[in-house]
Amino acid sequence: MAHDYEHRQFMIFNINETTTVTTDEFGNSYTGTTSQLDNINFNEILETSKHTVRKSVDGLKSFVKWNGNTIPTSINNLIDKLGPYTYSEIDVILQTSEWTVNEEI
Numbered sequence: 001m002a003h004d005y006e007h008r009q010f011m012i013f014n015i016n017e018t019t020t021v022t023t024d025e026f027g028n029s030y031t032g033t034t035s036q037l038d039n040i041n042f043n044e045i046l047e048t049s050k051h052t053v054r055k056s057v058d059g060l061k062s063f064v065k066w067n068g069n070t071i072p073t074s075i076n077n078l079i080d081k082l083g084p085y086t087y088s089e090i091d092v093i094l095q096t097s098e099w100t101v102n103e104e105i
Contacts, residue, residue, distance in 0.1 A: 005087035044072035
């Protein structure tokens with residue numbers, strides 16, 4: 001079955017997850033984790049949340065997709081990004097061992 005993704009674009013980026021520990025005035029410590037996924041406006045792209053994006057096998061990279069030639073602002077503002085890619089380009093990339101585990105049965 002042929003797909004018509006001529007106007008779909010994809011961007012790969014490093015997630016850059018960071019964990020911080022803060023202490024309040026009472027001595028209680030709180031740990032928080034942030035990443036580039038927190039900087040994405042999911043109304044601009046086709047994924048629905050940071051919990052629904054596909055990640056690389058090692059969990060360090062992800063990618064998002066959108067329709068049109070204009071890169072969404074929140075995606076353009078990401079650091080450590082590669083792309084944009086077309087559907088045929090991302091299809092080849094996602095078949096590599098960085099994105100797909102080839103398990104023997």
